Amino acid sequence: MSVFRRMIPRSVSGQIAAIILLSVVLVVALGRVGGIVRHSQFLGVYAFESFFEQIAAIGPLMGKLSAAQQDDLASLMAASDLDLAIVDPAEAERLAKDANAPNWIIQAVEMLFPPDDELPAGSRLFSLPAATLILVPLDETSVLAAYGPARPLVSNDVLGPLSYYVLAFATLLVLFGRYSRWAFLGPLARISDEVKRSNGTEEGRLASGQGAPEVLALTEALNQMRTRVRGLLDTRARMLRGVSHDLRTPLTRLRQRIERLDDDQEQRKMLADVEQIDRLIDETLDYLRADAAGEEAERVDVASLLQTIQADFADLGSDIRYDGPDHLAAMIRPSAMLRAITNLCGNGLKFGSRVIIVLSRVEGMLRIDVVDDGPGIPRELRDRVMEPFFKAVPTRTDRDRKDGFGLGLSIVSEIVAAHRGRLTLLENRPCGLIARVELPE
Amino acid sequence: MPSDLNHSSTTPRILIVEDDAEIGAMLRDALSKNGMHAEVATSGREMDDRLLAGAFDLVILDVMLPGEDGLSLCRRLRSETSVPIIMLTALGEEVDRILGIEIGADDYITKPFSTREVLARIRGLLRRAYFSKAGAERMRPLRFEGWRIDPLRRQLHDPENTRISMTTAEFDLLLAFCRNPGKILTREELLTLTHAGLAGPVERSVDVHVSRVRQKIEADPREPVLLKTVRLGGYMFTANVDAG
Numbered sequence: 192m193s194v195f196r197r198m199i200p201r202s203v204s205g206q207i208a209a210i211i212l213l214s215v216v217l218v219v220a221l222g223r224v225g226g227i228v229r230h231s232q233f234l235g236v237y238a239f240e241s242f243f244e245q246i247a248a249i250g251p252l253m254g255k256l257s258a259a260q261q262d263d264l265a266s267l268m269a270a271s272d273l274d275l276a277i278v279d280p281a282e283a284e285r286l287a288k289d290a291n292a293p294n295w296i297i298q299a300v301e302m303l304f305p306p307d308d309e310l311p312a313g314s315r316l317f318s319l320p321a322a323t324l325i326l327v328p329l330d331e332t333s334v335l336a337a338y339g340p341a342r343p344l345v346s347n348d349v350l351g352p353l354s355y356y357v358l359a360f361a362t363l364l365v366l367f368g369r370y371s372r373w374a375f376l377g378p379l380a381r382i383s384d385e386v387k388r389s390n391g392t393e394e395g396r397l398a399s400g401q402g403a404p405e406v407l408a409l410t411e412a413l414n415q416m417r418t419r420v421r422g423l424l425d426t427r428a429r430m431l432r433g434v435s436h437d438l439r440t441p442l443t444r445l446r447q448r449i450e451r452l453d454d455d456q457e458q459r460k461m462l463a464d465v466e467q468i469d470r471l472i473d474e475t476l477d478y479l480r481a482d483a484a485g486e487e488a489e490r491v492d493v494a495s496l497l498q499t500i501q502a503d504f505a506d507l508g509s510d511i512r513y514d515g516p517d518h519l520a521a522m523i524r525p526s527a528m529l530r531a532i533t534n535l536c537g538n539g540l541k542f543g544s545r546v547i548i549v550l551s552r553v554e555g556m557l558r559i560d561v562v563d564d565g566p567g568i569p570r571e572l573r574d575r576v577m578e579p580f581f582k583a584v585p586t587r588t589d590r591d592r593k594d595g596f597g598l599g600l601s602i603v604s605e606i607v608a609a610h611r612g613r614l615t616l617l618e619n620r621p622c623g624l625i626a627r628v629e630l631p632e
Numbered sequence: 633m634p635s636d637l638n639h640s641s642t643t644p645r646i647l648i649v650e651d652d653a654e655i656g657a658m659l660r661d662a663l664s665k666n667g668m669h670a671e672v673a674t675s676g677r678e679m680d681d682r683l684l685a686g687a688f689d690l691v692i693l694d695v696m697l698p699g700e701d702g703l704s705l706c707r708r709l710r711s712e713t714s715v716p717i718i719m720l721t722a723l724g725e726e727v728d729r730i731l732g733i734e735i736g737a738d739d740y741i742t743k744p745f746s747t748r749e750v751l752a753r754i755r756g757l758l759r760r761a762y763f764s765k766a767g768a769e770r771m772r773p774l775r776f777e778g779w780r781i782d783p784l785r786r787q788l789h790d791p792e793n794t795r796i797s798m799t800t801a802e803f804d805l806l807l808a809f810c811r812n813p814g815k816i817l818t819r820e821e822l823l824t825l826t827h828a829g830l831a832g833p834v835e836r837s838v839d840v841h842v843s844r845v846r847q848k849i850e851a852d853p854r855e856p857v858l859l860k861t862v863r864l865g866g867y868m869f870t871a872n873v874d875a876g
Contacts, residue, residue, distance in 0.1 A: 432723065435722070435723070436696070436723060439722040439743045440652055442743070442744040443652075443655050443743040444652065444654050444658070445744070446744040446745070447654075447658040447662070447744075447747070448658070450662075450746065450747050451658075465744060469744055476723065489795055490792075490793060490794045490795065491795040491797065492790065492794050492795065492797065495796045495798070495848050496797040498844070498847065498848070499797040499798055499799050499802075502799045502802070502844055503799055506799070517847065517853075525795055525797065529797070
């Protein structure tokens, strides 16, 4: 096996050449076998063909002879195993009627693979159950009726050159089919499957497996690209993390200093600013975390998760309600999902006065609706608000303090996408927004 | 009472390990103003020196330090002593690791912090340490009726191993019940056992938190079996609690 394997060429062009060579050798060998079969008694091909040839030669000759000479020739030929008779046309018609019309298979075979020689004009050939009858009109009063061996299903032509071509074609087709599946289609399908399944950034590599070297090279190239993308994302995450971290140290100092101030009013304002900066840093870090999706999914009671979010907001004095079952388990990443729904509720309470979290099961999907009574988001902006750093509401001074970078909904959308779910924004009646998270169960 | 507070044995000794001199100094001043004795070390080496020089009731440890970092110091400290450790972190995401078995800190505070928050955490932790010296033993997971509560990771799993999410207050309350099964706990006792946990911006009564816990662990929250109300007394946790 290993010797055989070593003989397989490495490059695709070499492998294709090898397949063509293999087909040629196969066809030549099979052609040779066909020739041997044709000239043997096997299948009765030879006997039928020689009978046919003889009639083709005798027929025209007989037409030129007198009736007596025809009889002589017929009895003469009987010695060489040819069963010939001279009959009148009426008798010939009777014989023709007795020989049943050939079935369609025979007809098809006769049409596709006619015997090699041409019979004299007006001749008719009938396949009888165990023999062949050929009627050759000689003149107005006599017809030559010749009985010979049964027509074999395979004629000379079947074993002849046409079949070679068909065979060669089929061999090439089959070999190429199998080869392309092994070398290209299989590995390519596997690669595209894996690429589709991954988010392109996770650790690990695409399995190379078997396949043409060019395909293996493609796998390797994709792996390298993935490593580069991973590297870029890592650098970005490290940078943002570093910036956030380095901002927090002076921010801590600032906050401590502010706490020592005597002026209460100034102190409150300054603390609010510090808190806003801190929230912005939090938002950035959250966005990075949603991106990385490092948390493992586990079986979580989603109902209790939503109730917890509701309780935490309610304890801060917000008007928020939970509407749904007491328990409903699903495979999710609990911290990420907590962050996503908390973001949606925070948004709802920022723009509206009250929020309802609704949990339900719809068509095999888990559905979490965060419903608010705020101004909603205009239809044309609903897709754009999920883009990072996009804000639907132009920043106003009074809203300034509550506003973040505009990463909130992008974080949610990233987290939901990591769960293979869907985030849609819908209109609430009479006013408000429904942020709908749908997760596969 | 004031004389009690000033007594040297009741003045908590806090060691702050923080490389930013200004943050360290301001934190020290804030703690001193609130009746604590605080010292600052700016590196792991200095921390070791201070610990050799005198005993401390609690260590506040910054994650980012020059030389040996805070996580490594915490791990080392944990293997040597049972002193309560609060970690200061600028990145919230390290929290799971910080509180996990590997690092083993008791609590954490994210920067930028308020003095009020630091004081609350220190007091909570000192009280916990006072109630039970065997900190590691206390952090072992507990089981009741197939449920599993893990104080270290702050996770609750039901008998089907589904994670049940809880608020901080709910978790602290359930943990307090699990540590005192079969005992009647008054509302005041529960407040003490759950330290600062129940005090939010809007103070909810213990009853509200209890009813929320019931919502999550009782088959029928209207007919509680595990968490019973005791007339005029308080509450009692009826389940058998085992370590594991």
